[in-house]
Amino acid sequence: MEKNNYYSQENHGPYQLFDLGDFQLEDGGTINNCQLAYSSFGKLNAKKDNAILITTWYSGTSKIMEKVYTGEGRAIDPAKYFIIIANQIGNGLSTSPNNVLAPLQGPKFPRVRIGDDVRAQHKLLTEYFGIETLALVIGGSMGAQQTWEWAVRYPDMVKRAAPIAGRARNSPHDFLFIETFTYALKSDPAWNNGHYREPNTVNFGLCHLADLWSLMGFSVEFFREELYMNIGFSSLEEFRTGFTQNYFLPMDPNNLLCMAWKWQQGDVSRLTNGNLVSALGRIRAKVFVIAIDSDMLFPPSDCETDQKLTPNSELRVIHSQAGHLGLFGLQPSYFEQIDKYLGELLTLQPEKESKYGHHTNAFPKSKVAEHEF
């Protein structure tokens, strides 16, 4: 058996591992020796108040977040901030179906929720780095789900939050999208209920999943104007295979399914007995809800419904023809716009007073269990 080398330090590093120990999951079960992969840039100042947490999206790793969202002279500048980029559990760098020890490997990996990721990240930040305040939490798509969860779960710790192109509670339309692309993967006989020989034997399923991302991840205008030509592809067919299929083909199907379920079930109102108004009303951070105008998965009108329920928040819309995957910085104008909004947000102050007092973990583990559906 050849080892899948996709999730390597060479491809996605350098990254470090933080040992979460025996990590209990919200849906039950424990991952022993659970590892949280992260990368960090810049220096934590003496007051420990210059930390920025960046989360990762579906199938993404810390590497792309570093490239697209940080850099010298950028809004998130390692010369100014201590930047931690945390990889999702299940993304292939943190503990995941493809790298976990027996007996949890492959299809036996337990169900992981957005709340598990956020609790794991909280452990890293507080216990390892001693950070009690975050200048900013930011993430796109599933990273936005984690950002929302952070702002609701730890309202006094998060000073600013920027969920980009993602929802506090996953939308029914998005639920359907995930149904279709997971079915696409599972319809490949080589998937074999997750007991495939090698990830790349699930070739047809991965290609079909990728095609659904081509369909929903960009925009009608992107294809009409042949904007893939600007990123080096000379035809629709070349883009479809060379970009989207090529992106997903080296990945592990069980990892993709683990993250898909997590995404599909994402809902901050799990913390407030299903009441979304209460959940978002807890937020103390200054929030910029950022949407992409051509996004077919999370259009501005959808993101705005969350923003309207969030105190001290504003909606910002990025103009892009690249749809949801504009998040990848496929158009140069994306960088200018995201830096403008994040730069502005970083100058603003959150509310001073918290009606929840000064604890940093508003929902201790026992409470979370009470709030399960």
Added chain:
Amino acid sequence: MEKNNYYSQENHGPYQLFDLGDFQLEDGGTINNCQLAYSSFGKLNAKKDNAILITTWYSGTSKIMEKVYTGEGRAIDPAKYFIIIANQIGNGLSTSPNNVLAPLQGPKFPRVRIGDDVRAQHKLLTEYFGIETLALVIGGSMGAQQTWEWAVRYPDMVKRAAPIAGRARNSPHDFLFIETFTYALKSDPAWNNGHYREPNTVNFGLCHLADLWSLMGFSVEFFREELYMNIGFSSLEEFRTGFTQNYFLPMDPNNLLCMAWKWQQGDVSRLTNGNLVSALGRIRAKVFVIAIDSDMLFPPSDCETDQKLTPNSELRVIHSQAGHLGLFGLQPSYFEQIDKYLGELLTLQPEKESKYGHHTNAFPKSKVAEHEF
């Protein structure tokens, strides 16, 4: 073997059959005794200038077009107009993979193009009814493709045209959509390269195809606002199964694939050596290009690109939260809006002079062959 009773007079009639004889196809091959199914309403006047042709969309039949687009007191009123609704070849009422005689049945059915449908309809109108002028051609989605083809192919015969939510040349994004839902159907092992035992054995493939229609056929807002409740479904799951899956499940997979290929290849510029500007420039009809604002398949910006190339045309946008399948009249306001636009169009006069003279068939069969890609 039980006969598939879905495509019956009871379900979709009353409809009549017009015998096209041995009908030669643009892509080669002949369908012997090819039948064009149609229904008609109202009376042709003495001058034979009150005829309206209505075409059908993907998987649709004359029945739904009758229900949603015609009626007493409506813009298309059988008391005033002679209305012919023509079923596509391959839709299960006209000659199709499921009802053709050997040796063309099932997967052996030849490839049919939009141009074949339009030539077949032209034969019915001119040879059987003696109609030389059409007050209006109207159709939605694939019906819009036929409407565009009519206006380009027979510019002096078509006085007015209203392509709704469809393109003159199919878009690359739409190409991808069709790729994904045809792959979904074919990924079912029961499909067996088109040699399935019974249509309903391809159950999983049909459900997956239907789910992709749920994903793309409506809108994010439709699901966010739970608008399916207005048409009798109490949950997303009930709508997904009870409406969309239930709609496609009784259909014949080879019929669906025949129409899908036709849709995917649709392009009026086949008539002008691939030059879309020339093709649309030929149009003499007064044209209302009608788009639906929440349509994810054919958004207004896409429809507008065709409109801008069409002389004597105007863009009209219907406000609907039901997306592309707003075409089904899922919201009462659809009826008001479509009647307003069609009523207005029917009062307008087309251009008087034609630079192409007074022939009614601008592209005799031999010419079409020359213009093949």
